[in-house]
């Protein structure tokens with residue numbers, strides 16, 4: 550049975566270029582954002598495909614509700630942790646993402662947050678808005694000569710390394726897959742985690758959240774770090790243990806932290822809220838991919854893959870973002 554996508558439900562805010570491209574290829578698009586789960590379960594029965602970012606959760610319940618009609622879920626972004634991929638595969642629902650489309654934006658936000666931990670631009674700017682002129686309170690430190698540990702040397706981690714190296718930082722990194730030669734090409738000295746902890750002045754994580762990376766930065770690993778280490782998480786909530794950072798900020802073990810992602814979004818837990826309001830924490834609301842350029846890229850990439858799946862254009866043939874090839878095989 551060939552795969553034909555005729556109607557697409559867009560569940561999260563994606564750039565209009567996605568809709569335009571799909572419609573140019575005869576695919577109808579309906580926008581229904583922030584649907585409560587019961588309504589989403591009703592709606593998916595009426596569509597061949599859905600497009601999401603990280604807000605909408607495509608759970609086993611949603612997939613079961615869409616069984617027989619829903620055939621594709623496109624993630625306009627990288628992380629598919631909001632989609633139950635095994636349940637999708639069981640229902641022959643193809644899951645695809647756009648892995649590279651937002652990596653430069655996520656990388657740039659990481660670099661900006663590293664900078665914000667070195668120089669207190671956020672509180673200093675706030676003090677100016679409040680009418681104060683406190684030059685003495687907002688002195689910082691140079692990044693030049695400091696050591697940045699990059700944990701996870703995929704697209705984003707490597708781009709961060711390349712940029713921060715030009716600031717004169719020493720870049721050390723860990724990744725179970727990346728070879729030493731690949732790391733070296735991005736200016737990174739590949740090491741084991743045990744070698745990394747005592748050397749790092751800054752730690753930035755760029756892995757997915759999987760069992761092996763949950764609490765990768767924890768009280769136990771922080772104990773092996775320098776006093777005054779600074780940490781950044783633009784990847785996924787849960788890779789850095791928030792309570793461990795709060796404890797570290799209190800003891801001085803951690804001198805600063807920047808978070809763009811949280812175990813629960815929007816944050817509800819008291820620990821996350823305490824972290825966000827801590828004076829030595831810079832917090833942003835999951836903005837890694839939120840740039841004009843990244844949003845156009847992921848929107849176009851997801852649409853191109855839908856058109857490729859339909860086979861109606863020789864211009865678009867790549868379905869490189871398909872996560873569950875087993876589900877795709879069902880239609881070939």
Ligand SMILES: O=C(O)[C@H](O)COP(=O)(O)O
Pocket residue numbers: 602603604625626627628629651835836837838839
């Ligand atoms: O996984 C991703 O691509 C990023 O976390 C961005 O998520 P967003 O598309 O919800 O901004």
